[in-house]
Amino acid sequence: MMTTNKLTKTFASGSLAIGVLAGAVLTATSASAASVMSTWGQWTSGTALQVGDKKVTFVSENGFGANALDDVELMEMGGDYYFIYDATTLASPDANISSGSFTYTIEVTDPNKSIVGVDLDSTVSSNYGTVTETFGEIPGLSLVSTNGSQVPSSGFIPIVPQTLLTVTNTLSNPDASTQGLFQLQNSFHQTTVPEPGTILGLLAVGGLGMVSRFKKQK
Template sequence: MMTTNKLTKTFASGSLAIGVLAGAVLTATSANAASVMSTWGVWTSGTALQVGDKKVTFEQGSITGGFVADPLDDVELMEMGGHYYFIYDATTLGSPDPNFSSGSFTYTIQVINSNKSIVGVDLDSDVSSNYGTVTETFVEVPNVLVSTSGSADPLTGFHPIPPQTLLTVKNTLSNPGSPNEALFQLQNSFHQSVPEPGTILGLLAVGGLGLVSRFKKQK
């Protein structure tokens, strides 16, 4: 289950047919969320996703193991509550069928023009009831995250990592039950650091703004 700091998850339950009709979607829980959405075809052709200080770029030539996505599938980068979410959605109006394939694809998420860093990661997926696994690995850190039959990794919160300004992210789908099992969506979450209060107050003093800053702790 997802915490309130993540996207609310609607699980696909029962048979694959029921899951397809249900649409099994991830939805935002905050009206203040900012996002940019594109199609798989446009994104993999070289048009990056950028929201705030995060940029997500597909790694050309990274598809392996027979992974196939419809060009009209959706990809989205969303910022909510100071955290960022990459979402691959295989069930869209233009391409309603889920993803039955196995294999992998890779992208980078980069912090640009900012003093913040990525300090935590987690993984979630929406799949049919007897699906295999979605695995997330990184070039820069040794973490291996595994979503089994739609479980979240971790079940709550996120896995801390050393501060990073660039992560190379590989998603690997293993679907031994194809074509009777399928993936509807996968979500990679990235939790960022919050600047130290002393640093912010120092900048305010130099600028003579006299503002009072409030900081919320992130999970």
């Protein structure tokens, strides 16, 4: 019998420090929230998820064991994006008990924005194995959620700015007879590349400040 180790899911907030313009950090924030949802069957048949400037497209799966009526969702909140797979829906209430994987791409369609941080979270039964997230464009980076842990425990893991990520989620469930996955969440933090005019303006303001301080010191 499965016992739920249900975690309280809190969307990460705050700014991730990424150096732009000689150490200045410019991030885009938004109070808006939007989402689009599809069934696993629709998504894997070619219906991409698209919200704002992010597009999530299914690539492949290898023994993942999802039900066609499971849900997938792309959500934007506060300028960050969340891909969610939900195995326990009204139409398909059973947990995913497989040990398999699936791969998708998340693409940034706005040339002024990039993904600069990632995280992983999962909701599983009480003695589950692991959910591992890897990225085709970032060899060596592996996020491992063990028995429902959030990785990292807060915020995001910084990455080199990317406009396309190939994401693979892999389930390792040693005891499929009693354990299962209820939900997994991949989160993506983004930054906005400043316009050339903004950069020049900041440089001008910085230059005026330096002149002002120099005059005071004389």
